[in-house]
Amino acid sequence: MKLKVGQIVGRKSYQCDILFRISSINGNVAELYGEDVRLVADAPVDDLVAITEDEHRERRKKEKEKEDNCYYLFRQDSRVIKKRGDYEATSGYSTEPSYFEIRGRVLHIDGDSMYLRKCMELYEKLGVPVYGVHVVEKEMPQQIDSLLEMVRPDILVITGHDAYLKTRGNQKDIKGYRHSKYFAETVRIARKRVPSLDDLVIFAGACQSHFETLIKAGSNYASSPERINIHALDPVYIVAKISLTPFMDRVNVWDVLKNTITGERGLGGIETKGFMRRGMPISDYEDEQ
Template identity: 60%
Template structure:
């Protein structure tokens, strides 16, 4: 069966659990693969790959959309609870149907090594009402561009993500050489911390599938992947950034709650105590624009 760049495939050796797209064919006949919904890159020989037909593709896409919608509705439920609490704190009469205050949600700078994933994430930010500036670049270039982008965008939240993978054949989980892009992510975090050192002045998420969680946290990230070296969904960084963006700055982001609504859970994502960045103001006027 001939295979070409752009084909959707699964791997027999992993029970066809993940849907990949072929991104490159190496001279030795191996294929470079990119997860269609997971932030994972891999290599595989021709005999390990099964090309997916349109019916199977539609079935898998429907399953993924169902999972994403479930997470979205959980997030919206959390947001409604936050809004009710804000209404109570900011309104003299809690029974009022119209809030008397305005909100300034945290702005996100999202650096992504994959343009398709970046577009998917930007659509979700828009759906959630989170202001975002997105930039696509290679993972290895992020450390060179993050400082100037921080100066230009002035965000409260920075997301550094793309593709990653851990290879046991390349070393132990404590060996940075065993990871495809974890070291590049960590370097980008360090460069960002040179610009904004304080953990609560710039909230950073860093990592992708199977990333070196401990190194990313030590580098200065507030949230990172992947504690159990598992795969994470393309939208997981968005949900974490959105939760921080809509949590008032006087409150701590509850780690359990923030992980509960992700598709990967605490095997794929973790973090440290962090404040929210939402700011509220009064009075509310029709012409108020923030």
């Protein structure tokens, strides 16, 4: 069976541990994008095996269970924050709750249009205001300034695909990474425009990204401390926590990481403040919108 672009495959040499989409085929080499993890890889075509629909469905079911568990844990935390907000806004429940919320606005820049679509669906489920745009990693430094000017976000996500390539250098060398240098440069430009770590919260990185460089460039959160793969939806869970946390509260790093699919081996960051603000009263006009 001849392989084609868009097909779901596994690598025989890795026992098909990760499912990939074929992005392009050049001669005997295929470029692969992770189906559920933000990893890009090259592989000989003869090392690839097509994944059947039944196997893909079974693997997707297992991934969905992990995603649903993270969503459940996140909603639990959100309910705790909501109850505390109700208590504070009603002077200990002495009055009826009547307030509105302005949540932190996210600009999500993604190098993968399919992942972006999945992330946008999750943002909507979590109630996070977001503007999403697909930009290939190499073009992100050229696009970031105009996007920040247009959207004026509270939170910025810079992600897509990445990979550590042993043939390019050791793990400490930024040149050994496929897209980390573009993520880092994008962060630097954004941080030049908004220097304060509290005025613009930034998440940057993908699978196996150079964590230390991204943090030094000005990210609040980044991947990947142990150079492992991260799940496609992990950036959403990180920034959603910040978007929905009251601006008077600090977000503990562990509180952010515990609800991600990958955890602290693949994600890390620094203490950050929340962005959500409450206001009152709710006007009749607002109720009609």
